[in-house]
Amino acid sequence: MLATLPLLKNTDFPTIKRDILNILQVNLGYLCNQQCQHCHVNAGPKRTEIMNYNTCQQVVDFLRTNDSITTLDLTGGAPELNPSFRFLVTSAKAMGKHIIDRCNLTVLLIQTDLAEFLASNQVEIIASLPCYLEENVDKQRGSGVFQDSIAALQKLNKLGYGHDLPLNLVFNPQGPTLPAPQHSLEIDYKKFLQNNYDVTFNQLYTICNMPIQRFGSTLISKGNFASYMQLLRDSHQDANLATVMCRNLISVDWQGYVYDCDFNQMLGLSSNIHISQLNAANLPGNPVMVAEHCYGCTAGQGSSCGGALA
Ligand code: SF4
Ligand code: SF4
DSSP states (O other): OOOOHHHHSSOOOOOOBOOOOOEEEEEOBSBOSOOOTTOSSOOBTTOOOBOOHHHHHHHHHHHHHOTTOOEEEEESSSGGGSTTHHHHHHHHHHTTOEEEEEEOSTHHHHSTTHHHHHHHTTOEEEEEOOOSSHHHHHHHHOTTHHHHHHHHHHHHHHTTBTTTBOEEEEEOOSSSSOOOOHHHHHHHHHHHHHHHHOOOOSEEEEOOOOSSHHHHHHHHHTTOHHHHHHHHHHTBOGGGGGGOGGGTEEEEOTTSBEESSHHHHHHTOOOOOBGGGOOGGGOTTOBOOOOGGGHHHHBTTOOBTTBOOO
8 A cells, every 4th residue: 555644744734723622532443344445544354453451441541530521432443343342332321421433334234233232322323325326335345335234224223223313424425526515415315315225314424535545545546646635725724624623532543542533543643642641631722733634624615523514
């Protein structure tokens, strides 16, 4: 895979300073049952890096001692494949935290009791479905993934997801373009999935492809890296700077080290602070480590783990 960091480091991206920490995003490892083309984590079935129980315990301790955090956001790879996933969920639930599982949907067919577990702990599910057309999803995420994803969504709907329990889907473009407007795309998704598969969900989050890892490497090898970066830069909106996710979120890697966001984690942009050494009260006012990829968060309608910013 081709490295993107050398192409991103020199930047004129504006300075961002941290606010109060509300969201703890934990990457439980790079193991995944899928191997998608657009994956910014470079996750896959052969990755062996996963968070161990001791580090999960340190995450729980951090949650317990830092009151400003309201949300535990679990991601990966497929976070559910980590043997400590359910320990983290039940520990955070017992503290009254809101929990998000960034789920690839197909894992719900591998762990057949997982959907019930998530429902019983009222875990919000944010699930990637980069298109409502089978051909496009299978091209990006692997043969058969679309039909398995639909089966998983139908299973979730039966448990109350998309109704009383929050089920949000994630769209990202197939190639080096900005996402379509979030609201109008959500209407199209809802109509198509309801009419064709009897699937319902709450919100659609549109997310911009970041020029890093597998997607960034593909851009370089196809000669599209510079033009995609130019598109992101030309589409920058200052107004999005106020709500970029790194203001109130930190990202923790599988070894317990802290980053400004998941993208910085994947680029290795770190000040080498471990979760066991961090005090959230000291974060407000601290500068975020920015680079050229940050234009992916501020281009057009803006982009974050919760979709468009505008
Ligand atoms: S399902 Fe998600 S984590 Fe797994 S390979 Fe695809 S994009 Fe990456
Ligand atoms: S890429 Fe990360 S650090 Fe940069 S603006 Fe986005 S969230 Fe902030």
